Amino acid sequence: MVGYIIRxxxxxxxxxxxxxFLTFSLMKATPGGPWDREKQLSERQKALLNAKYGLDDPFxxxxxxxxxxxxxxxxxxxxxxxxxxxxxxxxxxRTVNDIVADGILTTIQLGVMAFALAVLVGIPLGVIAxxxxxxxxxxxATFVSVLGICTPSFVxxxxxxxxxxxxxxxxxxxxxxxxxxxxxxxxxxxxxPVAVVARYTRASMLEVTRKDYIRTAHSKGLKERSVVVIHMxxxxxxxxxxxxxxxxxxxxxxxFIIEILFSVPGIGRFYVTAIAQRDYGLIMAMTMxxxxxxxxxxxxxxxxxxxxxxxxxxx
Amino acid sequence: xxxxxxxxxxxxxxxxxxxxxxxxxxRLVKNRLAIVGLILVALFALVxxxxxxxxxxPYQQQDVAATAxxxxxxxxxxxxxxxxxxxLGRDLLxxxxxxxxxxxxxxxxxxxxxxxxxxxxxxxAGWFGGRMDNYLMRFTDVIYAFPDLLFIIILTVAFRxxxxxxxxxxxxxxxxxxGITSWITMARLVRGQLLSLKETEFVEAAKAxxxxxxxxxxxxxxxxxxxxxIVAITLGIPGAILAEATLAFLGIGAQAPRASWGSLxxxxxxxxxxxxxxxxxxxxxxAIALLSFTFLGDGLRDALDxxxxxxx
Numbered sequence: 137m138v139g140y141i142i143r144x145x146x147x148x149x150x151x152x153x154x155x156x157f158l159t160f161s162l163m164k165a166t167p168g169g170p171w172d173r174e175k176q177l178s179e180r181q182k183a184l185l186n187a188k189y190g191l192d193d194p195f196x197x198x199x200x201x202x203x204x205x206x207x208x209x210x211x212x213x214x215x216x217x218x219x220x221x222x223x224x225x226x227x228x229x230r231t232v233n234d235i236v237a238d239g240i241l242t243t244i245q246l247g248v249m250a251f252a253l254a255v256l257v258g259i260p261l262g263v264i265a266x267x268x269x270x271x272x273x274x275x276x277a278t279f280v281s282v283l284g285i286c287t288p289s290f291v292x293x294x295x296x297x298x299x300x301x302x303x304x305x306x307x308x309x310x311x312x313x314x315x316x317x318x319x320x321x322x323x324x325x326x327x328x329p330v331a332v333v334a335r336y337t338r339a340s341m342l343e344v345t346r347k348d349y350i351r352t353a354h355s356k357g358l359k360e361r362s363v364v365v366i367h368m369x370x371x372x373x374x375x376x377x378x379x380x381x382x383x384x385x386x387x388x389x390x391x392f393i394i395e396i397l398f399s400v401p402g403i404g405r406f407y408v409t410a411i412a413q414r415d416y417g418l419i420m421a422m423t424m425x426x427x428x429x430x431x432x433x434x435x436x437x438x439x440x441x442x443x444x445x446x447x448x449x450x451x
Numbered sequence: 452x453x454x455x456x457x458x459x460x461x462x463x464x465x466x467x468x469x470x471x472x473x474x475x476x477x478r479l480v481k482n483r484l485a486i487v488g489l490i491l492v493a494l495f496a497l498v499x500x501x502x503x504x505x506x507x508x509p510y511q512q513q514d515v516a517a518t519a520x521x522x523x524x525x526x527x528x529x530x531x532x533x534x535x536x537x538x539l540g541r542d543l544l545x546x547x548x549x550x551x552x553x554x555x556x557x558x559x560x561x562x563x564x565x566x567x568x569x570x571x572x573x574x575x576a577g578w579f580g581g582r583m584d585n586y587l588m589r590f591t592d593v594i595y596a597f598p599d600l601l602f603i604i605i606l607t608v609a610f611r612x613x614x615x616x617x618x619x620x621x622x623x624x625x626x627x628x629x630g631i632t633s634w635i636t637m638a639r640l641v642r643g644q645l646l647s648l649k650e651t652e653f654v655e656a657a658k659a660x661x662x663x664x665x666x667x668x669x670x671x672x673x674x675x676x677x678x679x680x681i682v683a684i685t686l687g688i689p690g691a692i693l694a695e696a697t698l699a700f701l702g703i704g705a706q707a708p709r710a711s712w713g714s715l716x717x718x719x720x721x722x723x724x725x726x727x728x729x730x731x732x733x734x735x736x737x738a739i740a741l742l743s744f745t746f747l748g749d750g751l752r753d754a755l756d757x758x759x760x761x762x763x
Contacts, residue, residue: 147592154593159605166609285745286738288693290700291716294730298723389598393697407601408701411608419605426598434595 243402247388262337284331381437485750491743499555514540564630569637577645
């Protein structure tokens with residue numbers, strides 16, 4: 137088991153290296169550059185800027201400078217591994233480190249809140265729906281699931297703003313100054329995951345209900361309550377756990393539309409503009425943060441899975 | 452000998468008539484939600500294929516003068532516009548029908564890309580196992596670490612100015628980008644199916660009578676894996692439609708004057724206070740499209756998955 141965990145952790149390193157290399161190559165292969173803006177720069181100005189930032193160096197030099205670092209005339213320029221994400225071409229007065237440091241906690245907070253909503257509402261909803269199959273709670277849960285499936289987060293965001301900000305005036309339309317600002321973005325981001333978790337939990341519960349060990353538990357004369365809590369829910373949650381890791385990663389990394397719509401000062405709102413403006417440092421930083429989040433979450437799920445389900449043993 | 456063969460053929464024929472597919476179809480028809488899904492999908496396909504002839508107006512036809520009395524978009528059910536118009540006097544119903552074409556094309560083309568790439572790779576990995584399988588699974592880890600939507604955005608924004616990015620009003624690029632991020636799930640599914648089917652007795656029997664590898668894969672393994680593949684395809688469609696709508700909402704993808712549902716919703720946001728219909732109806736179209744394929748896919752899974760046979 138320890139050996140498996142160590143190998144699983146170490147495996148993240150080559151995955152992230154390949155992701156970074158692919159993204160870097162893709163970016164460099166695309167036409168255009170960071171200096172193509174509304175205000176036309178002369179070729180000479182562009183050449184000077186390219187020289188300043190080392191964008192005229194060979195590809196591998198640029199990649200190694202970004203990844204590890206490169207000795208420059210005015211000292212050693214550190215790279216990602218040494219904790220420096222490089223300059224931002226669009227915001228010359230700020231480094232990518234500054235931009236990420238400013239926004240990442242907000243992005244994580246939003247993702248975690250939406251995740252908590254998905255778990256705390258989705259799992260009970262799925263459990264109740266399965267226990268009262270074809271009853272009113274089941275239909276209510278199905279209704280929420282259907283709503284979650286068919287409402288993209290950006291549509292949910294618009295509808296929530298119409299009803300609760302413009303109509304009722306309960307919550308602000310955007311910003312991030314206090315708890316009342318958190319409510320609508322969290323619901324908009326968490327609605328679809330609530331539906332996914334509820335659907336998954338319900339299906340898993342129904343599957344478990346038909347198992348022999350549940351019949352055994354009933355026939356032993358156990359109280360309904362302990363059958364449900366000890367035998368059903370614990371077993372039904374095993375498959376649910378596998379989707380929670382990728383879900384958390386998706387929520388933390390997938391909040392950029394919600395950040396744009398609600399003017400949340402996270403890092404996601406920069407992503408689309410960073411790509412359009414070829415702000416290489418910022419694109420790379422965000423891709424790496426997102427890829428690391430996904431890779432770590434998948435690893436955590438794999439390891440957790442072995443602990444929760446004693447039948448699984450990795451060699 | 453000849454008479455004996457004839458006697459034997461009769462019962463074989465009757466067994467065939469209630470085979471796997473007929474059983475599955477029977478179960479599907481009994482599932483009300485699946486039938487609702489099937490009907491909506493058929494309707495969606497109809498609008499997508501014949502939209503230009505069914506639509507009341509050409510989708511790009513502007514009638515700015517007609518909007519003057521309303522100081523902006525025409526509300527629904529007025530002046531012959533069932534769902535109203537946008538601020539340029541373009542008929543909303545016609546634009547939504549044109550958007551259906553884009554959404555339906557996404558649904559189909561992406562799944563074709565997924566089939567073309569996913570099945571051969573999954574089949575090779577599942578059949579040969581060993582190193583081939585190892586490469587695939589390692590590659591899968593890398594692809595999974597790319598956040599889908601962000602990778603699609605990099606691809607589409609990066610290639611938007613090239614000839615490839617302009618093909619089909621910018622849609623070809625979107626289709627391919629979404630397809631590239633989706634096939635891996637199919638490859639994993641086919642691999643898993645093949646791994647378990649490989650151990651079955653009928654494959655052993657086929658090997659024993661000397662059927663070649665190619666024959667076993669194409670005649671025995673793939674046909675047996677087709678049920679889960681159909682389900683995965685159907686349930687993958689809502690994801691593709693959603694991805695396209697999201698991209699269009701962000702202003703990436705279909706180029707004006709073509710209107711994807713996502714870009715219609717984005718355009719409608721400016722008029723949300725006075726004319727909510729401009730957001731509401733395209734959003735409803737997205738919702739119906741997502742739901743219909745989800746219902747149909749769920750129904751197909753219940754009908755085709757032997758594990759659930761006899762339950763409910």
